[in-house]
Amino acid sequence: MNIGIVGLGLIGGSLGLALRSHGHTVLGVSRQSHTCQRAIARGAVDDAGLSLNLMQSAEVVFLCTPLAAMQATVVELVPHLTADTVLTDVGSVKGWVVKTIAPLWSNFVGGHPMAGTAESGIEAALPDLFSNAPYVLTPTETTPAGAVQLVEALVRPLQTRIYRCRPDDHDRAVAWISHLPVMTSASLIAACIGEADPAVLELACGLASSGFRDTSRVGGGNPELGLMMAQYNQVALIRSLHAYRDTLNQMIAHIEQSDWRSLEALLKQTQQARPEFLQ
Amino acid sequence: MNIGIVGLGLIGGSLGLALRSHGHTVLGVSRQSHTCQRAIARGAVDDAGLSLNLMQSAEVVFLCTPLAAMQATVVELVPHLTADTVLTDVGSVKGWVVKTIAPLWSNFVGGHPMAGTAESGIEAALPDLFSNAPYVLTPTETTPAGAVQLVEALVRPLQTRIYRCRPDDHDRAVAWISHLPVMTSASLIAACIGEADPAVLELACGLASSGFRDTSRVGGGNPELGLMMAQYNQVALIRSLHAYRDTLNQMIAHIEQSDWRSLEALLKQTQQARPEFLQ
Incomplete structure (x- = not known):
């Protein structure tokens, strides 16, 4: 299949490496x-x-630019697409x-491959970056079923x-496990660097270790x-931050009131719950 | 030198392995x-x-019991010590x-080797557990200088x-970098497990990764x-928690007000500051 990739950074480059190794022809724009x-x-x-003109022979185009560039890129891209071209993106909010994008191209399905490294850019791209990683697709009621099936058929292998x-459930979920953290x-x-006593701050720096x-x-x-998480996922992030602040206040109250039984119950609960997130 | 160790868990056992490898004779009580x-x-x-009677020939005794057992152990230990025996401990608050201990034995110096593994107990003990780890000594105005010098001479090698x-500076520093985290x-x-929508919670569990x-x-x-941190370092921990809550409130305000400039400044500051703690 002819695949287009707009934006050849870590994710776009890795998608290219992976899709080519599965026999697809990949055309890139940067x-x-x-x-x-x-x-x-x-x-x-x-x-x-x-030139986005390269995308005219692509059957599926992966939009791999930063979030801030997506809207303008799609406006510029649309004249080069044929009517049945499927467009998908890899943005971390949905x-x-x-x-923003669905009104510009109806044959669009939102996507989010949850993979990355500490590096960025084409030199950091890896053919197995997506191996065993979650890949979220966020169709809505108006998304053509064929578009979802096609993207899924490409990335599942x-x-x-x-x-x-x-899309909103995705954003709430990543607010909890990615943006809130x-x-x-x-x-x-x-908070630590706000310590006013320089001797204590220096000691803290010396003693900090794996925790x-x-x-x-x-x-x-x-x-x-x-900044991107806060700007593009503002509502879900604020929702999570408020819940977090409530929990923190509860914990502070337990400690201030020497309510060790409640604190222990809370810490037992978190010890028990954590493995659910890391299966 | 004759060394006594009371409490043969991960820390006591590792101290024994390390001190014996440096030629000392080590007597243990469990x-x-x-x-x-x-x-x-x-x-x-x-x-x-x-029997704590074994400690009568020890020139230095390392108290390696849990914090909750220290006071009762020292009361029981004192009759077995000779007047010039140096007593030190390895507790994580000082x-x-x-x-608690200095009034029971004047030749006492508080200590805290900041090392550990995920395991505990004598089977987890390692001879090089303390290699390159901080070892904090917390003498006060009434601590005999000889006691500090002796413990330092033993653990530096x-x-x-x-x-x-x-002691209080130690507790403030570890409140920041160990107990607050x-x-x-x-x-x-x-907060995450408080998510009320089961679909979002399940998705969050599926998507959670290294972050x-x-x-x-x-x-x-x-x-x-x-629980131990909160009970024994309550004052310093509450102080750090209050400062943390203030910082969190500031961050929430930036996000609620779409004050991206302030949020970016804060995130740049934390990016810049973190390496200071991890040298």
Whole structure:
């Protein structure tokens, strides 16, 4: 099948590598000619170029640009598509994307492959990035069934675990397990550096080890990513943050009131619940 | 030198292995005769038994029991010590320990080797557990200088990084980098499982990956440990929790008000600050 990929970063490049290894022909578009050259050299695409005109022979186009560029890219892309071209994206929020893109191209299905590395860009692309990773598809009532089936048929052989859900349910779920953790983790770092006694702060820096390392990792990551989560998944994130603050207040009250029985019950509950999230 | 170890768990057993490998004679006491046998078999002690009478020939005694057992153990131990025996402990909070133990034995210096594994007990003991780990000593104005020097001379050759500070400064520092992360991480899990829509909760469980795994790890750990932190380091932990809640409220306000500039500044600050804690 002829596949188009717009945006040849980590995700677009990895999709290209994976889909080509499954026998598809992959055409890529990037804004940077250097990226096109590297994508060809790395075997992520059969051909690549700067013009969206390349997408006219694609039967399915994966939109792999940053969220902020999606709307303008699709407006520019639409004149190059044939009527039955299926468009899908890889954005990490789905409510906003589906609301924005579906009106521009009806044969569109939202998607979110939940995979990544600490690196970004075409050089970081990996052929097995999606192996065993969740791949969420978010059709709505108006999404053509054939579009969903086609995208699913393309990405299932990459050893992905397919989920289908409503865009808003996706956004609520990732608010809990991806976006909320970034904010609670960043708040942890920000609170620690607010320590007013320099001797205590220096000691804290010296004593921090694996517990702090793990708990602070996503909060000390790329600020652009955290900002994007808050901007594009604002409603679901605020909902999760409010629930988190309520839980935190409850925990603080237990500790202030020396209510060890309640604190222990809460900690037993979290110990028991965590493995459910990590199967 | 003749070293005594009271409590032959992960820390006591590892200290025995390490100190014996540096040529010291190690005598151990445990409440379980099976543990004594295993400590001898593993080479963690030269001899071990159930009676604190074994400690009478020790020049330095490491108190390695759980915090809750320390006071009663020292009351029972004191009649077996000679006047110049140095007593030290390995408890993970220091204000409460020093306040409780120093009046019972003046030749006492509080200590905290910051090392551990996910396992516990004598079978988990490792000779190099303390290698490159911080070892905090918390002398006060009334601690004999010789006691501090002696303990430091014993543990420095184990490749530890020695810190000396006041007991309360230790407790404030570990509240930030060890005890607060447990509570924020447990609150994250507790908030997530409060999701009322079963479809969203199931999706969240399916989609959780490394970000959630790391951020939730210490909050899904042994409830006894979290409880101990709150009970014995209550004041410093509440202080850190209040500061954390203030920071969280600030972050929520930025997101609610779509104040992306302030949110970005905060996330840039946390990205920049984190490496200071992980040198």
